[in-house]
Amino acid sequence: MNPDVTILYDTIRWEEKALLEAGKKKNINIQMVDCKKLALNLEKKPDEYGAVIQRCVSYYRNLHSTAALEGLGVKVINCLNTGVFAGNKLFTHMLLKKYNVPTPDATVAFSKDAALEALQTEGFPKVIKPTVGSWGRLISKLNDKDAAEGIIESRESMYPIYQIHYLEEFVKRPPRDIRAIMVGDKIVAAIYRISKHWKTNMALGGTAEQCEVTSEMEEMCIKAKNAVQGDIVGVDLMESDEKGLVVHEVNNTTEYKNTVRVCDVDIPSLMLDYALKVDK
Numbered sequence: 626m627n628p629d630v631t632i633l634y635d636t637i638r639w640e641e642k643a644l645l646e647a648g649k650k651k652n653i654n655i656q657m658v659d660c661k662k663l664a665l666n667l668e669k670k671p672d673e674y675g676a677v678i679q680r681c682v683s684y685y686r687n688l689h690s691t692a693a694l695e696g697l698g699v700k701v702i703n704c705l706n707t708g709v710f711a712g713n714k715l716f717t718h719m720l721l722k723k724y725n726v727p728t729p730d731a732t733v734a735f736s737k738d739a740a741l742e743a744l745q746t747e748g749f750p751k752v753i754k755p756t757v758g759s760w761g762r763l764i765s766k767l768n769d770k771d772a773a774e775g776i777i778e779s780r781e782s783m784y785p786i787y788q789i790h791y792l793e794e795f796v797k798r799p800p801r802d803i804r805a806i807m808v809g810d811k812i813v814a815a816i817y818r819i820s821k822h823w824k825t826n827m828a829l830g831g832t833a834e835q836c837e838v839t840s841e842m843e844e845m846c847i848k849a850k851n852a853v854q855g856d857i858v859g860v861d862l863m864e865s866d867e868k869g870l871v872v873h874e875v876n877n878t879t880e881y882k883n884t885v886r887v888c889d890v891d892i893p894s895l896m897l898d899y900a901l902k903v904d905k
């Protein structure tokens with residue numbers, strides 16, 4: 626029997642197991658495919674996959690397997706454009722601006738000297754982020770010129786993507802941010818991620834509490850999701866003292882373990898329903 630839905634993964638986390646369990650409960654035929662074992666003949670339409678839920682952790686594996694499958698006519702959630710747009714903080718920033726979604730002010734500089742000059746003109750503190758990355762990795766707060774020089778200089782010897790210096794205003798806000806999980810045009814659940822550290826990622830020790838969804842938040846998240854052409858995404862927002870809600874990231878392969886735990890919403894089941902609906 627052909628699968629209804631394929632979960633494409635490279636690491637099995639709680640999220641992937643939960644999708645498989647939800648499928649069993651709902652009598653949906655789920656196929657688990659380890660992308661590390663996959664070779665796709667690009668000249669031949671592949672055997673049945675059903676809708677593919679893309680769950681690869683590796684940025685490159687995720688993007689390229691989506692490109693191949695989508696190119697061969699398979700419905701992949703999220704699509705290639707979303708992987709490209711949401712997978713890159715600069716690309717996302719430009720699209721959020723285009724679609725009038727409030728987002729922190731940012732500057733991009735293409736060399737160490739240009740970055741230091743921009744910082745000197747614009748002032749500190751600033752946040753420097755790799756345009757591609759997650760879990761707060763290599764994101765630094767630049768408090769002054771000395772810190773900026775050291776951090777930016779160390780990036781000069783890294784892979785070229787780290788020499789694209791993406792600088793954001795440091796947003797003054799409560800010691801938390803918001804992760805809203807969107808399935809289609811709905812926030813199915815949202816959490817505050819609270820932390821003593823300025824980076825509130827759960828991966829860095831943040832704690833989760835349920836966040837009441839407001840209509841303002843939902844409208845903003847729908848616009849953010851559509852800006853990157855997403856289907857199922859995790860939108861990260863901050864409550865800026867100056868600007869109110871701002872979106873700082875859209876995650877195209879979002880984690881949702883803590884959101885399920887805290888909000889008691891069956892996100893995997895809603896994801897499967899959505900995948901079946903859009904693949905018709």
Ligand SMILES: Nc1ncnc2c1ncn2[C@@H]1O[C@H](COP(=O)(O)OP(=O)(O)O)[C@@H](O)[C@H]1O
Pocket residue numbers: 729752754758759760761762764793794795796797801802823824825826861873874
């Ligand atoms: N401009 C900013 N001002 C203040 N805090 C920020 C800013 N950008 C990010 N953060 C904090 O750092 C965390 C990680 O940033 P984010 O852009 O979501 O990158 P990642 O993809 O690594 O999760 C956010 O969840 C938030 O707590």
Ligand SMILES: [Mg+2]
Pocket residue numbers: 760861874
């Ligand atoms: Mg984030």
